[in-house]
Amino acid sequence: MNNMQSLNSVLNYVDQNLDVSIQKLFELLRIPSISTQPIHAEDCRKAANWLKEDLQSIGFKASLREVKWAKPGHPMVLAHSDQSSAKPHVLFYGHYDVQPTDPDHLWGTPPFDPVLKESVSGHKVIIARGASDDKGQVMTFLEACRAWKAVNGSLPVNVSILLEGEEESGGENLLPFLKENADELLSDVVLVCDTAMADRVTPGITTSLRGMVTQEVTIQCASHDLHSGIYGNAAANPIAILCHILASLRDIDGRVTLPNFYDGIIEPSSETRDQWKKIFPSDENLLSEAGLSVAAGEKGYTAIEQTWCRPSCEINGISGGYEGDGFKTVLPAKASAKVSFRLVPGQNPALIEKSFRDHVTSLLPKDAKVEFKSFGASEGFAVSRESKYLAPALNALTEEWGVKAATIGSGGSIPVAGEVREALGLDTLLIGFAQADDRIHSPNEQYGVESFHKGIRSWVRILAALAEA
Template identity: 70%
Template sequence: MTVTSGTLDAVLQNVDANLDTSVSSLFEILRIPSISTQPAHAADCRKAAAWMQQALENLGMTATLRDVHWAAPGHPMVVGHDAAAEGKDERPHVLFYGHYDVQPTDPETLWNAPPFDPRLIEDASGRKVIVARGASDDKGQVMTFLEACRAWKDVTGSLPVRVSVLLEGEEECGGANLYPFLKENVAELKADVVLVCDTSMADRNTPGITTSLRGMMAEEVVIQCASHDLHSGLYGNAAANPIAVLCQALATLRTADGGVTLPGFYDGIREPAAATRAQWSHLFPDDASLLHEAGLAIAAGEKGYSAIEQTWCRPSCEINGISGGYEGEGFKTVLPAKAMAKVSFRLVPGQDPDRIRETFRAHIRAALPQDATVTFTAHGGSPGFEVSRDSRFLGLALKALSDEWGVPAATVGSGGSIPVAGEVRDALGLDALMIGFAQNDDRIHSPNEQYGLDSFHKGIRSWVRVLAALADAG
């Protein structure tokens, strides 16, 4: 199916004409305090799910709430299918994923207004922004897609592709029920591609598709030497100090050039394409352009890679916490019996988290003196994710975004992890195109979370174009 330019223009005009109504709909769902991690808001989460179910039904979809129970009883999934696509339909089929739950609002004293009383205000630059918990992460992003579907239905009575929708209610509290839900409903959720709207743009004016994510492997390490804390005057110098042992072991994880010393750590990693590096260099011309918001200017990782490359396509080893001995006020001359550190590795495609865990533990054990013992506690292990460059949907979506924003859309990486991308690939065998319109200053998870009105408006228009473009995928 090919969408004519006249039809596309009519749908885009509908988006523009109905922007106020779209904002009003967003405000409705933003008023529901669907904080998934707090039991006191369980009823609010179900209320938000029911609101989303009704929104899908208003689009002519058959929509249901699905209770979840695998990891623990939790907040329901919302599943919708375009009723008009029932029966034989050879159009491309997309599965849209988002989440309706939000983060807690504390500390509420830092909010300029109640977090669930959405407002449209102007920021210091004069840009109009929507302020509320969930405005950007992820209710505003979800509504860009639903409003794009509404515009298509208003103008043409149908959607250019087959559409299914899956909305989760536990993304902000771990999402432990998502993967088993996907596995149990493979036949129903099978599509050609997954669309995820829970990511950011490359910069204020450059749209992007996140095509790679870093996975993660984390370990908690406890080293013990003496059987109990010792007086440093009586035992100092003679007794092994676990803090010193731990620090020495951790210090040898990195080279002077910022590389990781674990054997085979970089095996299987692919270098980014020259064109990709050039695109990223245009977006971030120097290290300070990424690091200045953190009060930094110089990339501290591997030499030969820019700061953005170090976060988007290279793995990391970071010490997230270290403790031991006396940590209270004043001074205590104690020689501690134990020392602890939390260490995490962000992993890129090609790395095996289980192998990295084994080599890390071997590295720590090899650094121990005879009187020291070590225990490890594993905290997660997920591989990196990368969209296949052979995907017939990727190029079409990039062109659609470029057409809307007037600049070439970028393929970007993410230093963090978005578990749904790997889970839908493993459970459903599908690539996920992560197309989001958030900005770095949206303050997600923080007080005064915001979503630019321009991000919301052009996000809706972008999805209109993407759906039209994907209709050509065949």
């Protein structure tokens, strides 16, 4: 059997066994593996064991690895196929833990009782917590491996699989695990299925991710809350001071005002911008689902460019004074805000944090004091365009979907890509099949049957393409 005949046979197997694959996914979705809630610790272990046994049934040598570094947590699932020195070696990463389900009353069906339904857009979808993020995506890869093994008895490349149980609860154990097990995890390229397509019909590989700087700033003036009739106008108001400072972080054109904030940023090529323009011809293509229509960030950049390749500064929460029902004429002693910066490749998180703190401090009046609290920082990530695995993977996606695959950005942060580079020195191809309306982290999370089906077929093709790379 030649390579093309072999590939077609595997793809036919995927098509003929789609219902069985969906039922396998349903088994995993029924396990409430919520990593942030201690009450579900045993459920997380149950999900890990389910995956270990499923991988063993495909022929992988699979085991659970306990984590212990930041704190004892949910186990990693680590598996290896039979290895051949003549084949490239890929490491696949995903996570089996899921977000909490609240508010539960907004779910149309129980979150851990998966169902098939037709969505409002007319597509058949799987509804359950974790359907898209990330169990459905993980199972696209596992089912592709199952199909290759069922038809050919072997995989076209050497495959290792690492499935995390703490991605939704901070993932603090991942980096030390990668470093301690670097020799066992060493491969040629890392594959991650935890991202979305460019749009409903255009597959894509996410080649850039934004990093993040997160800060909480608290300003205090008086020693205690004051009566605004007695002290108002005469006493410094920390809410007013904080609002003035927050408003000064952007100028009238939407640019962040911190000194040297944009240093080191690389603009996307005109070819890339043209490709994105075809996918998102207007800002409404991105914003309409949120009930919006006009890009609110930097002038001169489209909405998709503002999220995929430009850094941001956002106020995520603000509090101070009386916030209960009714009214209380209090002049608060303290006010605080949570501020985040999404960073693109080339920006230095430590310098951004220092610049923000210096900016806030420089605008404080005499009677005001400030405290800062950091909630972590990470650099932006970009895949090397010189990676010899990028073009074959793009071609495989194009062949499956019948639409030229795009290289896309992501406004979010996926720490594993940067951590893999730090610990293993490897590039990561972020290839996902989620859609914008999958409602990840929200009630009624869904994953399209087409995304699941063609996701499996896509991985079948990608594994074949990487074997030739």
